[in-house]
Amino acid sequence: MDKEEFYRLIESRKSIRKFKTEMPPREVLDRILNAGLQAPSGKNRQNWRFFVVTGKKREEYLKYSQKSWLGIKDVLQKRLKPSLYDFTERFFFTLGDAPVLIFCYSHNSSEERYHTSIGSVYMAVENINLACVVEGLGCCTMGAPLEIKSEVDAFLGVDQLPEYKAGELELLCGLVLGYPDHNPPKAPRQLENRITYL
Numbered sequence: 231m232d233k234e235e236f237y238r239l240i241e242s243r244k245s246i247r248k249f250k251t252e253m254p255p256r257e258v259l260d261r262i263l264n265a266g267l268q269a270p271s272g273k274n275r276q277n278w279r280f281f282v283v284t285g286k287k288r289e290e291y292l293k294y295s296q297k298s299w300l301g302i303k304d305v306l307q308k309r310l311k312p313s314l315y316d317f318t319e320r321f322f323f324t325l326g327d328a329p330v331l332i333f334c335y336s337h338n339s340s341e342e343r344y345h346t347s348i349g350s351v352y353m354a355v356e357n358i359n360l361a362c363v364v365e366g367l368g369c370c371t372m373g374a375p376l377e378i379k380s381e382v383d384a385f386l387g388v389d390q391l392p393e394y395k396a397g398e399l400e401l402l403c404g405l406v407l408g409y410p411d412h413n414p415p416k417a418p419r420q421l422e423n424r425i426t427y428l
């Protein structure tokens with residue numbers, strides 16, 4: 231890949247919220263998750279944990295997604311124009327038909343600063359987002375599951391794990407992904423006051 235291709239790849243990533251129902255092959259999922267595992271992490275703890283949900287369990291999650299909408303709909307109603315609000319509501323009810331959900335957790339530890347642990351997981355999440363682009367997949371990172379964090383923990387069975395019982399496993403976000411079924415415009419980037427050279 232040359233320099234231009236690399237920057238084009240980064241710029242072409244955008245959140246996708248409408249998907250074909252076709253399931254990506256397992257080897258594609260393995261590759262994008264492996265891209266996540268290549269991310270840097272504080273003290274090289276590689277403290278990310280990913281839980282991949284497909285099929286019937288993914289169907290079952292829809293009612294949780296609908297519940298998470300209740301936690302954020304009021305804020306979005308104030309921020310979004312009505313057509314986008316309606317689209318977003320539909321998205322939460324169907325998850326855009328995305329065939330794959332990935333729940334991303336941090337395994338926190340007293341040996342590492344909290345924010346470093348969190349940041350490490352998000353580095354992996356961006357690698358996964360970019361790997362989706364090269365695989366022809368769409369992806370949307372979602373903070374919405376945090377509205378119903380403990381219910382998601384129980385839904386996944388994460389609450390039964392010893393590290394969860396020790397208070398060390400924390401849900402950070404969900405990813406919905408699959409082959410894109412729309413081509414939304416790229417959200418404009420704010421350039422003002424974002425970077426300061428001293």
Ligand SMILES: Cc1cc2nc3c(=O)[nH]c(=O)nc-3n(C[C@H](O)[C@H](O)[C@H](O)COP(=O)(O)O)c2cc1C
Pocket residue numbers: 243244245246247321370371372373374375403416417
């Ligand atoms: C941490 C995080 C949480 C997000 N949560 C949601 C979400 O709950 N629902 C959603 O539709 N999009 C969510 N997004 C996607 C953002 O809305 C999107 O990244 C932003 O509008 C910029 O658009 P782009 O990704 O197309 O560049 C989230 C993104 C991030 C990084």
